[in-house]
Amino acid sequence: MKKIIVCLTFLGAMNSINAQFNLGKAAGVVSKGAKALTFTNEDAIKLSKESVDWMDKNNAVAGPKDPYTVRLNKLFGKHKTQDGLNLNYKVYKVKDINAFACADGSVRVFSSLMDIMTDNELLAVIGHEIGHVKNQDTKDAMKSAYLKAAALDAASSASGTVATLNDSQIGKMANEFLDASHSKKQESEADTYSYDFMKANKYDVVGAYTAFKKLALLSQGSTQTGFEKMFNSHPDSEKRAQAIKKRAEKDGLWKDPGTVALPTTKLTK
Numbered sequence: 001m002k003k004i005i006v007c008l009t010f011l012g013a014m015n016s017i018n019a020q021f022n023l024g025k026a027a028g029v030v031s032k033g034a035k036a037l038t039f040t041n042e043d044a045i046k047l048s049k050e051s052v053d054w055m056d057k058n059n060a061v062a063g064p065k066d067p068y069t070v071r072l073n074k075l076f077g078k079h080k081t082q083d084g085l086n087l088n089y090k091v092y093k094v095k096d097i098n099a100f101a102c103a104d105g106s107v108r109v110f111s112s113l114m115d116i117m118t119d120n121e122l123l124a125v126i127g128h129e130i131g132h133v134k135n136q137d138t139k140d141a142m143k144s145a146y147l148k149a150a151a152l153d154a155a156s157s158a159s160g161t162v163a164t165l166n167d168s169q170i171g172k173m174a175n176e177f178l179d180a181s182h183s184k185k186q187e188s189e190a191d192t193y194s195y196d197f198m199k200a201n202k203y204d205v206v207g208a209y210t211a212f213k214k215l216a217l218l219s220q221g222s223t224q225t226g227f228e229k230m231f232n233s234h235p236d237s238e239k240r241a242q243a244i245k246k247r248a249e250k251d252g253l254w255k256d257p258g259t260v261a262l263p264t265t266k267l268t269k
Contacts, residue, residue, distance in 0.1 A: 039143040041103065047142050048102035050165070051174040055092075055108070058171070062091035068111050071268070075119055076107075076126060082197075083134055089126075097218065101129035102177075103138040115266040116214060120207025124194050127208075131193025137186045138177070145176035191240055195247060205248050206255050212241035213260035 062068040068091040080087050087105045091114065099109045107129055114122060132138060149172040150165060165173060182190070191208070198205045216237035248254040 039139070039146075041136055041139055043146075044103040044136075044139040044142040046104075047146050047165075047173065048104040048106065048138065048177075050170050051142075051145075051177055052102050052104065052106040052108070054167070054170045054174050056090065060093040062093050062111065066091070066093075067268070068093065068114055071114065071119075072109060072122075075122060079130075082130055085130065085133055087130065087133070099125050099129055101126075101133045101138075103133060103136065103142060105133060107133075116263055117211060118207065118267055120198075120204045121211035121214070123201075123203050124198055124205075124208035124211045127194035127197035128190045130197065131190035132182065132186070134193060135186065135189055137182050137190070141182075142173075142177055145173045148176045149173035187240075191243065195244060199251070199253070204255070205244065205251075205253050206257055209241050209244040209248065210257050210260050212237045212244065214262055216241060217260070217262050 072089055072091055076087075076089050080089075085105050087107055089107045089109065091109050091111055093111045095112050096110050097112045097116065099107070099113055101107045107126055109122070109126065113125070117125065146165075149169045195205055195208055197203075198208060219237060245254060
């Protein structure tokens with residue numbers, strides 16, 4: 001297996017480890033002049049779609065009759081127009097544990113995440129990703145990724161317009177975008193959105209708590225550099241779990257799930 005890049009938008013930052021998710025190797029230096037490029041949310045949406053289209057072509061996507069797709073459609077089919085957003089969902093059949101969302105409304109869930117998460121936990125995870133889209137958290141990350149992929153200088157960015165990228169540059173842009181991490185404030189706001197999403201739709205909000213508990217277990221159980229580095233740059237999963245518990249108790253929605261453990265077999269529901 002080639003050494004490529006794994007993205008962990010929900011779990012944390014990206015790192016080069018032995019993984020399956022396929023992204024091109026990012027490169028390029030951005031000048032100070034290029035950073036002044038006018039960049040709108042519409043630009044972020046356009047470039048996000050190009051990035052996701054590239055990733056869909058370069059990764060194993062579960063087909064319409066695949067059990068992973070059937071499960072995801074069952075869970076999220078009614079949320080394709082959630083909160084005024086036009087969302088589309090697909091499953092990447094890869095070994096990496098993650099989910100991510102982009103400004104164009106694309107939500108991608110990795111099959112290995114679905115293997116360890118119950119339905120309520122998946123609802124919480126993807127609710128979190130929808131929160132990032134709704135809050136337009138991806139705009140700055142996509143701008144930076146675009147500039148690095150295009151290797152723009154001050155002169156080429158002077159027109160203030162976003163140039164068309166070739167296939168190689170789009171691959172680099174996808175890599176750079178997923179390498180970016182959200183701020184702790186953005187993550188906290190996405191957690192709040194996820195909880196509110198669960199509560200408004202009458203899902204069990206404790207699923208958000210147990211999802212973070214499982215992520216905490218993944219972090220604690222990893223002694224190699226991969227997961228340690230990923231989680232070091234991300235808000236502490238245990239603290240996020242406790243924040244969910246505190247709010248659920250306040251709302252009268254808390255139900256003790258007992259000891260949370262990582263499953264030893266794939267979860268189907």
